[in-house]
Amino acid sequence: MSLPSRVQLIDVGPRDGLQNEKQPVPAAVKIELVHRLQAAGLKEIEVTSYVSPKWVPQMADNHQVMSGMTRQSGVRYSVLTPNLKGYESAVLDQPDEIVVFGAASEAFSQKNINCSIAESIERFAPVVEAALAAGIAVRGAMSCTVGCPYEGEIAPERVAYLAGLMKQIGVQRVDVADTIGVGTPLKVQRALEATLQHYDIDHISGHFHDTYGQALSNTLAALQMGVWNFQSSVAGLGGCPYAKGATGNVATEDVVYLLSGMGIETGIDLDQLVDAGVFISGHLGRKPNSRVATAVLNKRAA
Template identity: 85%
Template sequence: MNPNIPARVRLIDVGPRDGLQNEKMPVPAEIKIGLVHRLQEAGLQEIEVTSYVSPKWVPQMADNHDVMSGIARVPGVDYSVLTPNLKGYEAAVQDRPDEIVVFGSASEAFSQKNINCSIAESIERFAPVVEAARSAGIRVRGAMSCTVGCPYEGEVAPERVGYLAGLLKGIGVQRVDVADTIGVGTPRKVQRAIEATLAHFALHEVSGHFHDTYGQALSNTLAALELGVWNFQSSVAGLGGCPYAKGATGNVATEDVVYMLHGMGIDTGIDLDKLVDAGAYISGFLDRKPNSRVAVALLNKRAG
């Protein structure tokens, strides 16, 4: 086995935030709280709970205060939230998150279309947010989107990823996610994006966030593991579609990642059965099957 492959992996479940934010059907706060409780009971130590974006843009996250204040927090579990600007941060800080997430794109076209400004301008806008959070003792993570491909400009060069990582490091961001937002990446491309990031951040400050649009997420996870990356984002039940590819899946399912890792003898601290229960809980509310091969297989086995 590759000596770089870590013996233990820590997963960040982004289902409650990234997974649910594009759901058309409103999900009540108590269901979101129930999902967070089931995830932490399954052994997740990092959960991305909600975002503080204007409810006009993301109505699904309008209940952020209710959700954050309704969670029975467990020691040893970190609760992170997405903050798009200083106003969002000021709302978030009242709810005592352990970490805030700011974001930037490695694609200039995506940045312009998404937030009407250049990559450099978008990161500069986050400087006061990062400064405020760090002063308050709140950790800061930077989500780097489109690190291998962009819906507008196609392939994204590793140099662009390095450029974005350098900008985030420059404003005080403590760790970053290398995200394949549209799921077009393949193992070597993903490794190049991670290597470009490692020029600015240490290995323990880098996580992988791979979408499964083209069925490559587990292969890309393995490619990142080969470089020694030990922190990954995934979404229970595969919640969260990809807004750019009609009918395509988005986030890789936490259940699928955990099954692979456990099969490789890698420790996650997660109870797969309880994780499947958490996915079945939210999928039941949304009235559909979990978007996880492993969850479907295990639920069928139980029913059999």
């Protein structure tokens, strides 16, 4: 068992976390959230996406957010670009990395973006090519790598297939995502093993949802394989649209506490992170969806 000595977290709260919120979140609040996350020590932040505002109205202020934030040296700011039009819009705001996405489930791909997995990758090929030519890093989000709301369990071969397609078009690193949070440790390890057929451990990140309370167990299972890059969301922002009332992304606070307790360095200040979660949760009119934040806040109140 070779645990990494350091882990780098990508906080996806500003993008993945907020995109499904019904109430509009002002650009100024999103900018403040980014500032608080980087002040807490986060070195990678997924800021926004360049999708049609008709489909995701919450991200319509992408230019405003990207141009309004104060960038910190050494922090990587990534954005989601679903097509060439999105990329052309994004490139004006100088992101450090663009994110394209594909599903390991054919049914999910059809329902989500109306095309097959292979067709979705064909669409992304020119986006990846343009980004690399412009010196912008490219990450590929691989969704539904262990389970799908339509197909059920996903075979590791499907994950390997998707990873291979991503590699072919030049995607530099990939996220192995348990999008609906049904994964358990061994299933997650099989999905990671399948991805390792095409990417080395330094170019794979874990993205686990906590729908069934398995995200931290799955994080530990990935750590045991040497994965050192993970995605999480401050205050556990972001629900799971396919499991009503279920929690979505694992809370960054919970992952930081786990890693810290294992002696794994993150460079993140837990107290400042909790404060960032309190800030955005307060704006949304609820408490942070993080066990660790709740415990820290109760301790402070006492």
